[in-house]
Amino acid sequence: MAMTSARPFIKSRLLPGLLLFLAGAVIYLLFGSGVDWSQQATFGLNPTGRTEALVIPDLTLPVKASVVVLSLVAVFLGAWQMARGIRSSGLAVGLVAFAFVAAFLLWATKDNSFSLVGMLSSSLVRATPIALAALCGVISERAAVVNIGIEGILLISAQTAVIVGTKSGNLYVALIAAILVGGLVGAFHALMAVKFKVDQIVSGVAINIFAVGATSFVSSRFLEKDINGLNNSGTFPTISVPLLSKIPVLGPVLFENNIIVFLMMILVVVLHVVLFYTPWGLRTRAVGEHPKAADTLGVNVFLTRYVNVILGGMIAGLGGAYFTIGAVGRFDEVMTAGKGFIGLAAMIFGKWTPFGAFAASLLFGFADSLQVKLQILGIPIPSEFLLMAPYIVTMVVLAGVVGSAMAPAADGVPYEKN
């Protein structure tokens, strides 16, 4: 009797509890033990270059004491787990991960300072193209069309945006053009996937290769010859939402951005509502999970897929516009640098949901900007290793934390009507 109940107890209570203890010890040993009690870390909480905003004092923390507190958080969680059991293991993992990252930051910033607000705000900006690419993936794959050509769509629409923007002198026209061109490439992919039932990976790869060749060609033949006439569009101004942007810390991060960042955040919400609370969303998911059943019930499978892939292309088009008219105002060859593929990873990590994909993109954005700050702080870790940070995060997250992510059942399978 005692033996039979002990085993599940060990497995469900004791082992995770001990692991949490271990995490607490690791946090202290790595980041707390080598630090002197007097050392302090300073985190800037005010945005740079703006003095009229509400100034709050920077956050100065004693490193060793804070790390001790953080490691105690993990130990406390472990004790709680052993005594009472924690229902949400995700919460425990999340808290420990937070304690680990926070302790790491404290350790890296000892006797130094960096702008926390700046890092958070660049996390969001860096996450923008990734999130848009991920949303494109979500909406297409929910209708069971794999779109691996997102990277290509980003490139083509980035170039379209800068050319139209420079020629017309109106960035909004450029934005619409980029979205339309994104939709056009999406339509091509949909045609291949739905009508011709091509292997969707092949079609997506073709789009990527074509995009690199075509944009590089246009760039070297035309844009380079006439930079001011074709490749100098300027960028969207930063919009400060009145009042909201004055909130300390969160205000400058969330409410002082350019239009593409705002559109991205709105799209995340809209797409969530559409996918899960409208008839259209229900049909889309049905087409993705079991197209035959949907067809039997009178849902037009082909039309649904066309529309979703084209809409996805338009979202990716918006993402492409970010690179040029949203960021640097000019096009350079292969400037998207693989963000479309990271977007696909974010989509999987986010389990094919808009909010999940957004959160995953934020994580990549955070890893990206954290890496820059760490390099600036000059911590004794080689820069090459720090540059791997976003990708290590991807792998750890995909392999460990997420568990088995479930793709839509019919994902990537062409629908044959018979």
Add this chain to the structure above:
Amino acid sequence: MKKLYSIMAVLLAAVLLLSACGPRAVDCSADDVYCVGQVTDLGGIDDKSFNASAWRGVQNALDDDLIASGKYLESQGQSDYARNIQQFLDENTDLIVTVGFLLGVDTAKAATANPNTYFAIVDYSYPDCWPGAVVGTDCGSDVEIPNVRGLTFQTDQAAFLAGYLAAGMTQTGKVGTYGGIQIPPVTIFMDGFQAGVMYYNQQHGANVQLVGWDAATGQGLFTGNFESTDDGRAFAESLMQEGVDIIMPVAGPVGLGSAAVCQETGGCLIIGVDADWYDTAPEYRSVLLTSVLKKIDVAVYDTIQDMVNGQFTGGTAVYTIADGGVDIAPYHDFDNQVPASLKAEIEQLRQQLIDGTLTVNGVLGR
């Protein structure tokens, strides 16, 4: 399905056609017809940086009728290097210019196997092997190769002047730099920049800080690529958040992203590298303090001229501030804002660097 494959085939053909551009071939095997081929590094031919600069040297030679044909092949990945070199060898190209440190091994292999073809490699020289390195894998050659001329640049001398200038011009007391990939042709800029800042501090008893590079520890700020202008934007923003107001990006076109954000916010000034960005990126003139010039075009042109005149020599050609191969560009729009005394100091430093009474390594203490 068949229709589909034909569509794909047409698409692929289009891609191949688009990427294969260049002037029509001439008979390069003839003795008095000189053909030059350039193999680019990953940044592409119009990277505003060393590929573009080397190509300008080839084009100038074409314009002056020194050579009958000048072509380039872009490398999309590191596996393209050897293939692109072979392509030029197959066309009986007389001089193959390979651009960049990363082509070091492939160039040596091709040059050793084809002793009758001339090679010039930018930012590299032989012998390049260190003890224990495997020839052909880790490094190119453990001896000098007679048919290869390595073109190297003492860019730290020019960057020294830029660092001194930046330290004298900063309002916040912090200047910054970042690189593309941590390789010697990149870090040499950052070394010089740091030395310039340090020397300014010594001379003026100032305490200007450099963010983004420390020559003593080899720790610094790197994007890990030479392509993503968005990275350039993010890095500049991050540096500004830490109080930096003058940035020298050593990452080819990535730096243009930094220039864009400086122009947008008015919060920083840029020091260009390789070419004079006043000419190559005129849209950012209003934030361009100066540029650290590395005259690859001149070096390539010299090499072509030597080949045509039958005076090609292998080994290493080092370009320094003394021969004008490296320098800083005029201040252009900032000419009025740089104090006359600072200009005079920089002029004097240039002389000291030329006559050798001042060295970058001396200032860095190594």
